[in-house]
Amino acid sequence: MRQSGQSRRLLIGAAIGxxxxxxxxxxxxxxxxxxxxxxxxxxxxxxxYRALGRRERGFTGxxxxxxxxxxxxxxxxxxxxxRPHIAGTLGHRATAEYFRxxxxxLPGFEVFxxxxxVPVGMTVGQGESLFTIVYSNGTVVESQRQEKELVKLNxxxxxxxxxxxxxxxxxxxxxxxxxxxxxxxxxxxxxLNVTLSGAIALMRYGGVGRGKKLVNAAAYGCIGGIVYSDxxxxxxxxxxLDDVYPNSWxxxxxGVQRGSAKxxxxxxxxxxxxxxxxxxxxxxxxxxxxxxxxxxxxIPGYPVGYGDAMKLLGVLEGANISSYVKGGLPxxxxxxxxFAPGVDHARLVVNNRILEGVNxxxxxxxxxxxxxxxxxxxxxNHRDAWGAGAVDATSGSAVLLEIARMLGQFYSDGWRPRRxxxxxxxxxxEQGITGSWEWVEDRLPQIREKVVAYINIDIAVRGNYSIRTxxxxxxxxxxxxxxxxxPAQDGxxxxxxxxxxxxxxxxxxxxxxxxxxxxxxxxxxxxxIIDASYVADPKYSSYYxxxxxxxxxxxxMESIIDPxxxxxxxxxxxxxxxxxxxxxxxxxxxxxxxLIANIRNRFNSATPPSQWGWPASAAxxxxxxxxxxxxxxxxxxxxxxxxxxxxxxxxxxxxxxDAGSEDIDPMSVRGFNDRRMRxxxxxxxxxxxxxxxxxxxLVFSSQTEETEISAGFPGLQDLLAVAKKRSNETEIWKQIxxxxxxxxxxxxxxxxxxxxxxx
Numbered sequence: 001m002r003q004s005g006q007s008r009r010l011l012i013g014a015a016i017g018x019x020x021x022x023x024x025x026x027x028x029x030x031x032x033x034x035x036x037x038x039x040x041x042x043x044x045x046x047x048x049y050r051a052l053g054r055r056e057r058g059f060t061g062x063x064x065x066x067x068x069x070x071x072x073x074x075x076x077x078x079x080x081x082x083r084p085h086i087a088g089t090l091g092h093r094a095t096a097e098y099f100r101x102x103x104x105x106l107p108g109f110e111v112f113x114x115x116x117x118v119p120v121g122m123t124v125g126q127g128e129s130l131f132t133i134v135y136s137n138g139t140v141v142e143s144q145r146q147e148k149e150l151v152k153l154n155x156x157x158x159x160x161x162x163x164x165x166x167x168x169x170x171x172x173x174x175x176x177x178x179x180x181x182x183x184x185x186x187x188x189x190x191x192l193n194v195t196l197s198g199a200i201a202l203m204r205y206g207g208v209g210r211g212k213k214l215v216n217a218a219a220y221g222c223i224g225g226i227v228y229s230d231x232x233x234x235x236x237x238x239x240x241l242d243d244v245y246p247n248s249w250x251x252x253x254x255g256v257q258r259g260s261a262k263x264x265x266x267x268x269x270x271x272x273x274x275x276x277x278x279x280x281x282x283x284x285x286x287x288x289x290x291x292x293x294x295x296x297x298x299i300p301g302y303p304v305g306y307g308d309a310m311k312l313l314g315v316l317e318g319a320n321i322s323s324y325v326k327g328g329l330p331x332x333x334x335x336x337x338x339f340a341p342g343v344d345h346a347r348l349v350v351n352n353r354i355l356e357g358v359n360x361x362x363x364x365x366x367x368x369x370x371x372x373x374x375x376x377x378x379x380x381n382h383r384d385a386w387g388a389g390a391v392d393a394t395s396g397s398a399v400l401l402e403i404a405r406m407l408g409q410f411y412s413d414g415w416r417p418r419r420x421x422x423x424x425x426x427x428x429x430e431q432g433i434t435g436s437w438e439w440v441e442d443r444l445p446q447i448r449e450k451v452v453a454y455i456n457i458d459i460a461v462r463g464n465y466s467i468r469t470x471x472x473x474x475x476x477x478x479x480x481x482x483x484x485x486x487p488a489q490d491g492x493x494x495x496x497x498x499x500x501x502x503x504x505x506x507x508x509x510x511x512x513x514x515x516x517x518x519x520x521x522x523x524x525x526x527x528x529i530i531d532a533s534y535v536a537d538p539k540y541s542s543y544y545x546x547x548x549x550x551x552x553x554x555x556x557m558e559s560i561i562d563p564x565x566x567x568x569x570x571x572x573x574x575x576x577x578x579x580x581x582x583x584x585x586x587x588x589x590x591x592x593x594x595l596i597a598n599i600r601n602r603f604n605s606a607t608p609p610s611q612w613g614w615p616a617s618a619a620x621x622x623x624x625x626x627x628x629x630x631x632x633x634x635x636x637x638x639x640x641x642x643x644x645x646x647x648x649x650x651x652x653x654x655x656x657x658d659a660g661s662e663d664i665d666p667m668s669v670r671g672f673n674d675r676r677m678r679x680x681x682x683x684x685x686x687x688x689x690x691x692x693x694x695x696x697x698l699v700f701s702s703q704t705e706e707t708e709i710s711a712g713f714p715g716l717q718d719l720l721a722v723a724k725k726r727s728n729e730t731e732i733w734k735q736i737x738x739x740x741x742x743x744x745x746x747x748x749x750x751x752x753x754x755x756x757x758x759x
Contacts, residue, residue: 052371052666058417058584059410061486064576067406070565073572074558076102076398077390077565080383081554086159087384087428088120088358095383095397096361099425102401103365108411109404109423110368116275116360116438118267119284120431121164121260124351129160129302131200131226131348133315134172143308147550148254150246158387158550161256161303162352163210163227164431167288169300171224172347174199175312176336178217179325180207181227183706186220192319194337197221200348202312202336204230204327208706211261214297224348225301228309229257232328235306235545241330249560251545253307258386258548260430263704264295264692265519266437272694274442275360275434284354293691293704300350315343360435363425365404369583370416372670375677377582378422379403379455379575380436380517382429386548390557392459393429395568399460400425402572407579417583419452426517429458433519437694440520447525448681453582456518456531457575461557461567462544463536466501467494467574469509471530472522472700473594474680476509479530481589482577489566494574511598514702523701524694526684527677528590532574534567587654588673592754595679596643599699599747600636602712609740612709612720618733625740632740635747642754649756675753682749688742689715690735691722698746715739 059067085092096113103111123129133141146160176194179185181203189196201217205227208216214225229235235251236244244252262268269281287295310329318335325333339345369375381396388394404423427435440447453475469479483495490497512518518529536544544561546552562568581589609629614622653672656664684696695701701714705721716739723732 052670053586053662053664057415058580059413059415061577063410064406064573064580065487065489067409067576068402068569068572069405070569072405073398073402073565073568076401077394077557077568078554080397081388081390081394081557084158084387085383085385085389086387087360087431088122088355089159092384093361096363096425096427099363099383099397099401103363103404103423106365106404106408108367108408109365111363111365114362114364114439114442116267116362116435116442117277117357118275118360118428118431118434118438119269119354119356120358120428121162121166121262122353122355123160123162124168124353128351129162129349131302131304131308131312131346133311133346134344136342136344141311143304143311144254144256147256147305150252150254150551159258162258163214163261163297163301163303164258164352165211165260165262165354166214166297166301166350166352167299168350168352169224170347170349171200171300172345173223174337174339175202175226175316175346176200176222176318177202177313177316177321177325177333178213178222179321180204181213181216181225182207183216183219186216188321188324189335189337190220192321192335194318194335198223199337200224200226200346202226202228202309204228204233204309205235205257206230206233209261209263210259210301211263211294211297212704212706214261214299214301215263215294218297218299222299224299224350225297226304226309226312226348227257227301228304228306229255229545230306230309230327230329232326234541234543235547236328238328239330245546245551245556249545249556251549252305252551253310254305255546255549255551256303256305258303260432261297261301262295262432263293263297264694265433265514266441266694267434268295268432270438270441272441274438276442284356300348300352302348302350312346315340358428360427360438362427362435362439365423367407367411367417367421369418369420371418373420374450375419375452375673376422376450377417377419377452377455377579378424378521379457379579380424380426381457381460382426382435382517384428384430385552386430387550388553390554391462391544391552391561392547395462395557395562396457396460397425399457399568399572399575402568403575403579406572406576417580418586419583421579421583424517429517433515433517436517437520437524440525441694444525447521447527448678451521451525451527452588452677453528453530454518454521455575455578455582456512456516456529457533457571458516458531459533459544460571461534461562463534463541464562464567465535465537466498467532467567467570468535469530469532469574470512471509472511472528472680473598474528474590474592475530476594477591478581478589479509479532479578482574482581485581486573486577494570511700513700519702523697524684526681526697526700528680530578532571532578534562534571586657586669587650588676590676590679592650592676592679593643593647596636596639596750600640602699603632603636605710606712607709612736613724613727614733615727615730617728617730621730621733621737624737628737628740628744632744632747635744635751639747639751639754642751646754675756679750679753682753683746685742685746688739690739691715691718698743713743716743 201222316336707721711717
């Protein structure tokens with residue numbers, strides 16, 4: 001019995017063992033027959049990682065030149081400049097639709113819009129603003145209510161002369177001539193014992209902005225302001241006032257420069273915030289009461305032609321100040337304060353209004369980058385004008401659309417940018433740089449994180465002498481490199497042609513700050529910017545004489561300024577190459593050493609703090625600033641050393657890239673680029689620029705005040721100008737001390753950003 005049980009156990013064990021063996025065999029058969037693991041995702045990730053190390057594969061300079069089509073530029077120019085398109089009018093609304101339609105038909109682009117509700121300044125009715133000279137016998141001489149139509153232009157919707165955002169008013173009295181309307185011009189009249197209180201100030205363009213002239217006039221007791229373009233300032237040729245439009249490009253006596261007199265950029269109702277429908281808005285009555293600093297002029301203002309200005313100058317008495325003025329009109333310039341016999345008074349009537357809730361439409365066209373789609377290079381232009389705007393800024397609009405067409409052509413040929421490209425058509429620029437500024441405020445965190453650079457083409461062509469590029473120090477060399485990469489029409493490179501043109505003049509690039517759509521990018525977002533335009537020979541004109549007048553039309557552009565649209569084509573070529581350079585170059589072409597050198601030059605040129613006029617009541621701030629100024633110097637010395645080390649690292653890495661080295665970590669290059677993208681941003685301080693809270697860049701921002709002290713830095717310059725007027729107020733000296741402290745802190749922040757030392 002025991003043997004039989006043992007046998008059964010052996011049989012059972014054998015069966016179990018056999019079953020396990022069979023199961024194991026089937027398991028191995030199944031395992032061997034399994035499908036291979038899916039590694040496609042990992043492989044794609046590895047391929048993408050390797051692709052990040054792609055060197056430039058963009059198109060050549062020769063192919064860019066071959067691609068440009070001036071007939072396409074001419075088509076857009078003709079369409080957009082066929083009628084006036086002032087912001088807020090029917091003519092202007094059509095331009096947004098035009099851009100959407102053209103851009104939507106191009107390969108490679110996704111088109112979208114972003115809208116903001118903003119105010120614009122308009123006239124009431126047509127030609128209801130004017131000035132008059134009233135004689136004792138009842139004779140009345142009126143200024144022109146609209147520019148004389150010297151040639152048949154078939155233009156409708158033409159806006160009358162206006163200084164937008166100035167108040168309406170009906171004032172009368174004596175007239176004084178205040179030259180450029182600077183504070184020192186009014187002080188000069190006071191020294192001549194000219195009565196300013198209750199007078200109307202006649203001033204010429206230049207020196208300070210439109211709004212600042214009127215604010216200054218009001219501060220000295222004037223009740224109204226009239227502004228004109230004097231031939232001596234490049235608007236016409238003194239002694240040859242018959243050689244004007246339509247026979248040449250010089251401003252005729254009837255030409256009037258329109259413009260905004262607003263003292264703060266963007267929408268003044270939503271400072272530092274975008275004008276979205278839900279935004280809280282300050283009331284205009286409240287804004288008009290702001291005086292430190294002011295946003296609007298407290299007195300009415302009106303622009304006239306120099307022909308009308310001569311009528312006023314011709315009836316003024318008072319001291320002959322021609323040697324002080326150095327004007328270009330064939331008349332004695334007198335200080336005024338009294339009239340010639342027979343003249344009773346002058347009257348200024350201004351009928352303006354603020355139109356609220358205008359729909360500002362920014363149109364965008366995005367071409368996605370295939371390797372770094374979350375990094376962007378922007379190129380923009382504004383659509384609105386003060387008339388037909390064939391120069392400002394329709395020349396730039398036509399060029400932007402041609403740049404888009406060329407990029408679309410290269411896209412169809414297989415080219416893809418490394419980084420994304422965003423083309424921007426801004427709205428409501430002429431009313432205080434509003435459309436672009438609201439978008440920057442709306443997208444500020446994303447812009448700071450993702451934008452490599454902003455390229456601005458406002459007036460693409462204002463002359464036919466040479467291309468002129470300006471940029472912040474980080475991108476000045478890159479702007480010139482684009483010219484070096486492009487062949488000139490007549491052989492050599494565009495850079496060689498550029499140098500020949502400016503050989504006997506200063507061809508160094510300046511830094512654009514506050515007069516176009518780049519303003520918010522550099523002053524608020526603190527990202528690198530470039531601006532470009534084809535200009536006239538500065539020996540003859542520093543700008544273009546028909547600026548913001550009714551005569552800025554298509555015939556002037558096509559027959560006088562740029563026949564054949566050659567200059568337009570050159571700017572388009574440069575714009576495409578600039579986009580390629582910034583979107584394709586693996587290692588971003590920034591020049592940190594140039595930025596530090598610019599800051600050092602500002603510091604060295606500044607008046608020492610010991611000469612700032614400290615009162616005894618501010619002794620503790622005086623000592624603090626003088627001590628901290630030494631720390632400023634030391635911080636700059638450390639910055640210079642750090643930028644030299646960074647420059648060496650950039651050069652070594654670029655040499656390895658150029659040599660085709662295969663052991664470069666793409667993610668390290670990406671991180672290196674990102675660190676350098678934020679260098680300019682370390683100069684931004686949201687609280688230090690007390691005079692205008694919409695501005696943040698302590699080095700590259702606009703100044704709002706006039707002063708003879710050179711402080712080197714805009715916020716400090718403004719505070720010192722205020723201190724000159726209120727020297728006994730201790731609070732202003734405290735603010736100066738705080739601002740110097742903020743500047744030094746930003747220099748330390750900049751050094752930390754240049755270093756590769758983590759936290």
